[in-house]
Amino acid sequence: MKLMIVDDSNIIRKKIERSTEIEGLEVVATAGNGVEALEQFPKVRPDIVTMDLTMPEMGGIECVEKMVEMDPNVVILVISALSDKATAIEALKKGANGFLCKPFSEQELNRAFRELLGEATNG
Helix, strand or coil, rough: EEEEEECCCCCHHHHHHHHHHCCCCEEEEEEEEEEHHHHHHHHHCCCCCCCCCCCCCCCHHHHHHHHHHHCCCCCCEEEEECHHHHHHHHHHCCCCCCCEEEECCCCHHHHHHHHHHHHHHCC
C-alpha cells in the first residue's frame, strides 16, 4: 500500500512518516501543499493520503475534491488542527474517508489507518 503525506508542516510530515507501523504501508511521496500534492498524485498513485486542511497555495478541501476526481478509490485521511466539525464534514462530503485532529498520538494515527485500510480492503 502506498502512502502520500500532504501537510505544510515538515514536523508533522516527519511524525506521520515515523508513526506508520502498518505492515506493507510505504511512503511514496510527501507534499507541502495541495498544488504539490496534485502534481505528484498521478505519478505515484497512492492508495492512501493524509491531508492537512490549512495550507498555502491550495488547501486540503479543494485538494481532496481534485484527488477524488482523479482516482475515486483513493482513501484520504484528513489530519488537521481545525477541530471545527463543519470543516471536517465539508472534507468528508468532498470525498475524504476519515478525520483525525492534531495533535494526535502514534496510536491514534495507526488506529485511523487500520480502520480506513480495513474498510478499503473489505469493500
